[in-house]
Amino acid sequence: MGEPGPVEGRRSERPSRGVPARRGRDVVPDRPSSGRNAAGAPLEGRAVVGPPRVQAEHLRVDGDVVPAGAPGASLLEVLRGAGIFAAKQACGRGECGACTVLVGDRAVMSCTMPAALVTGEVTTAAGLGDDAADLRAAFADHAAFQCGFCTPGQVVRAAAVLRESVDRSRxxxxxxxxxxxxxxxxxxQIxxxxxxxxxxxQAAR
Ligand code: FES
Ligand code: FES
Structure with missing residues (x-):
């Protein structure tokens, strides 16, 4: 069985269905949130606030160097402006996870992450490489995707969860x-x- 195709990175984008896109920088909260949604799931992207700093001219993404974009741009805007489409644009306000990427080992919702606050290596689903081969295979084996639009974000989130610890209950x-x-x-299935x-x-340790 093949791997989830939508995890691939630089390619033409499939439009979101029924979810109007919004500009992430318009919805960055002006105060810290709890960092969790109503179900207790992490909302790291929405919780990102911090002191202003001099914006770097470039970001490292999936091993490449990309322009950091205009001041005030969200990380998602920077990624997609650079032709990196593995992070999906959907709600644009930190509520769906389609845009999830890693900054370092931390999963963030890139639509609400100001690019100026990114200090670490950014990894999209396309950049996970062999580290996530078992996750991609498991998503295929368990029929954990259909249209695949959410799959890159799901795989990135899962990668972050399991990097933190594999000793987790269901x-x-x-x-x-x-x-x-x-x-x-x-x-x-996911x-x-x-x-x-x-x-x-766990068994391989
Ligand atoms: S696009 Fe929905 S959380 Fe970012
Ligand atoms: S939204 Fe279609 S597979 Fe998740």
């Missing part, structure tokens, strides 16, 4: 993944896939 994994919305599969990888990584 409930913990479900909670950590719950901030990433999927309109197709239901969530059982949690099944991530749990299977957690178990295989």
């Amino acid at each position: 409930d913990e994994i479900a909670r950590e993944m719950s901030g990433n919305i999927c309109r197709c599969t239901g969530y059982r 949690v099944d896939a991530v749990c299977a990888v957690a178990e295989s990584r």
Whole structure:
């Protein structure tokens, strides 16, 4: 069975269906949030606030150097402006997880992450490479995607969750993944896939 195609990076974008795109920089909150949604899932991108600093001219993304973009741009705007489409544009306000990327080892929602605050290496689903081969295979094996639009964000989120620890219960994994919305599969298959990888990584230690 093949790997989820939409995890691929630099290619033409499939339009979001029924979810109007908004500019992420318009919705960055002006005060810290709890960092969790109503289900207790992380909303790292929305919680990002910090002192202004001199914006770097470039970001490192998936091993490449890309222009940092205009002042005030969100990380998602910078990525897509550079032709990196593995981070999807959907809600644009930190509520769906389609735009999830890693900054260092931390998963963030790039639509609400100001690019000027990014100080680490950015990794999209396309840049995870062999580190996420088991996750991509598990998503395929467990039928954890249909249209695939949410899949890059789901895989990035799962990668961050399992980098933090593979010693997680199913409930913990479900909670950590719950901030990433999927309109197709239901969530059982996604949690099944991530749990299977957690178990295989535990066994491989
Ligand atoms: S597009 Fe960023 S959370 Fe929905
Ligand atoms: S597979 Fe279609 S939105 Fe998740």
